[in-house]
Amino acid sequence: MRKSKLKIPIDQIFPDPDLPRSKRANGRRENTRSVRSKRDPVVLSTDNGYLLLAGERKLTAAKEAGETAVECTVKEEVTPQERWELSLAEQYHSSLVPAMELGRAFMEYRDSHEVTQQELARRTGITPGTIHHYESLIRTLDPALGEKVNSGELTFKEARSIADIEDHVRQREIAQPFIDGRLSSVHVERIVGRAKTSATLSIEDIIEEVVNGKRAPEREPEPAPVIQPAIPVEADTALIENAVLKIAGELDAMQLQVIPEYRRLKLISSLRILDSRLKSALSNLNGGVAGAQPVPKQYAPSKVPV
Numbered sequence: 001m002r003k004s005k006l007k008i009p010i011d012q013i014f015p016d017p018d019l020p021r022s023k024r025a026n027g028r029r030e031n032t033r034s035v036r037s038k039r040d041p042v043v044l045s046t047d048n049g050y051l052l053l054a055g056e057r058k059l060t061a062a063k064e065a066g067e068t069a070v071e072c073t074v075k076e077e078v079t080p081q082e083r084w085e086l087s088l089a090e091q092y093h094s095s096l097v098p099a100m101e102l103g104r105a106f107m108e109y110r111d112s113h114e115v116t117q118q119e120l121a122r123r124t125g126i127t128p129g130t131i132h133h134y135e136s137l138i139r140t141l142d143p144a145l146g147e148k149v150n151s152g153e154l155t156f157k158e159a160r161s162i163a164d165i166e167d168h169v170r171q172r173e174i175a176q177p178f179i180d181g182r183l184s185s186v187h188v189e190r191i192v193g194r195a196k197t198s199a200t201l202s203i204e205d206i207i208e209e210v211v212n213g214k215r216a217p218e219r220e221p222e223p224a225p226v227i228q229p230a231i232p233v234e235a236d237t238a239l240i241e242n243a244v245l246k247i248a249g250e251l252d253a254m255q256l257q258v259i260p261e262y263r264r265l266k267l268i269s270s271l272r273i274l275d276s277r278l279k280s281a282l283s284n285l286n287g288g289v290a291g292a293q294p295v296p297k298q299y300a301p302s303k304v305p306v
Contacts, residue, residue, distance in 0.1 A: 133163075
C-alpha cells in the first residue's frame, strides 16, 4: 500500500460519509479520550479530491486557525479492513461515538476478523487495556447501567471500574451514589477495590471508609459447612454415558460463544478438574478386570466452580 506526506489545500479534502460526525458527549459523561490528536489527517486520494479517513480534529483546528492547507498522510489505496481500523481509531481519539457504542464497535471488528485485543491494539494504536475496558461495558456491565452511560449519568471511568464487579445487584449499589452526584469519580476505583475484597460490607460502609476514613467492622463470616464422610456408591454407567454425551454437546456449543474473561478462567479450572477425573476413570477402565486393580478412593461429591 503506497502512502506519502503532502500539504493539501483544505478545500480539496472532503469528509468520509460513512464516519459518524455529529455525536458528542452529554450530561456529566467525561471525555476520557484524547480530544487533540497530534496525528496528521489521513486521506485517500480520489479523482475528485481527498477523502478524509482520520484526523478530523486537526483538520478542523487548522480551518479555525485560518490555515488554507494542512499536512496529511496520503494513501493511494486502502482495503476495507484498513478503512475499518482507521475508523475505529478516529472514533476513539476524537470521541465521535459514546463509550457503549465504541465497545460494541471493537467487539464487532474482533468477531468479524477473529483477532485478539492485542492485535486490534497493534492495528489501531489504541492500548489493549483500553480496548478491554470498552468491551467490558458490553460483556460484564449491568445493561441498566449501560443506559446510564449512554445518557451521561454515569461516566466511562465509573462504568469501567464498576464492570469489574461480577454481581449486577452489587454493581447497581455502587453506581447509585455516582449517578445521584453524591460522589466524585476520583473515589470509584478505591470503592470498587474495597467492594471486591469485602463482599459482606454494605456499600454505604465502604463509602464512609473510603471517603471519610472510618473503617467499618467486617461481619462475621458464615460458619463453614460440616463435611459428611463420603459414602461409597455404585456407579450408574447408563447415567454416566448420558451425562458425558450431554457435556460433549455443551463443549461443542461453547466454542461458538464469546465468554467473559472472569468466567473463562473459572471454566478452565472446572474443565481441568473434569479432565483429571476422566483420566482416572479411563485408566481404571483400560486396566481390564476390576478385581485386578486397586479399589479407587471414594470422594465426597464436590461442587464444580461455575
